[in-house]
Amino acid sequence: MKTRPYHHGDLRAALLVLAEDTLRERGPAELSLRELAREAGVSPAAPSRHFKTKQALLDALAIEGFDRLITVLAGALEQTGATFAERLSVLTRTYVAFATGNPALLELMFSRKHEPSAPAELIASTHRLMIMATGLLEDGQRRGEVRAGPMIPLAVPLAAVLQGMTDLALSGGFTPDQVELGLTETITFILRGYAP
Amino acid sequence: MKTRPYHHGDLRAALLVLAEDTLRERGPAELSLRELAREAGVSPAAPSRHFKTKQALLDALAIEGFDRLITVLAGALEQTGATFAERLSVLTRTYVAFATGNPALLELMFSRKHEPSAPAELIASTHRLMIMATGLLEDGQRRGEVRAGPMIPLAVPLAAVLQGMTDLALSGGFTPDQVELGLTETITFILRGYAP
């Protein structure tokens, strides 16, 4: 008779996978460390070895989400043309697609990053995202497709539109069809807004 | 010796006020019905007479928030000029000001409205907000300041920008100063985007 080994093997990874499942299906509020432990077939106190608090687990999940998002965005940008119009369109659509594909994850990623207690790595992740956006704009300026001006204020509208589009896609009063329609409109909207 | 009366008087209202205080100071996750009961000087089970579940209390708080927001926006629009540029600017600034003034409330208002279990009144509130936005745009179209086109896709960018700006103001990687700078930029950005 095979008995379960004393050590799990890779509890940390297993917890993250299980956590994302229940996060996707039932939201972050329903996530319980004890329940995760049960599903992983481990004692209630075991998860604390890997995540000191529940918040630490959520933070880890959010960081993982940022990594995936950034990878997806970078990959999409690599396979597209050089014009600002194209790159902006791809970035926006990819971003929104990721958001609709991982709604709970995205909500988690952005819901807590403002807390002072947020780990440095989480804050760094949002900066990486911001750098992608400003990089795109600077490139557009060099190509003459984006009007001149200091970067920070110029980046705000783009960040706002991206953030806002995901909110609408996830939780706004719009259907997915309406979002898709609005997305095209929004992209031309942004392009007009940034045109010199 | 004056003894506390058996009935509170207006427990429901008192709970809402207390709830908003702790919401503002410690966020929705830290809100505890039992603690509210303690602060109101009432037994732990008493709040359930007015809010069957904790979620019901949060919903009530969100609805109240929408009412206040809509009132503030309508008031601001009444005291401004008739041009689309002016009205849009006032709407955006007022919206963002409300958001920065009531960050936790706003987060609550928009964090849960997508749940299928959201009460009808909450959903209706978001529609009222949307109607204000589309009304502004239709007015702009009539004045020739907004390009023609069907309303729904046209409204998406505006809704996205408003929503996104509040996110940035509350939780984004921007300081309040940067948001203020970016706000001006964003308004001209929107105007360019909507121009015929």
Add this chain to the structure above:
DNA sequence: TAACAATGTAGGCAACGCTCACAATGTGTT
């Protein structure tokens, strides 16, 4: 192989949301 770090278990504490039976208070009817 012996010390040590890492990882799991067992048990328990305080707090929470929620429910139920019951008590006190207000309201409307006769």
Add this chain to the structure above:
DNA sequence: AACACATTGTGAGCGTTGCCTACATTGTTA
């Protein structure tokens, strides 16, 4: 004025949770 009834609060308790501490087991390394 007295009664019935709905409203609103109480008291006790159930099951669950996050987290803590002490201890057991396993893996690693000197």
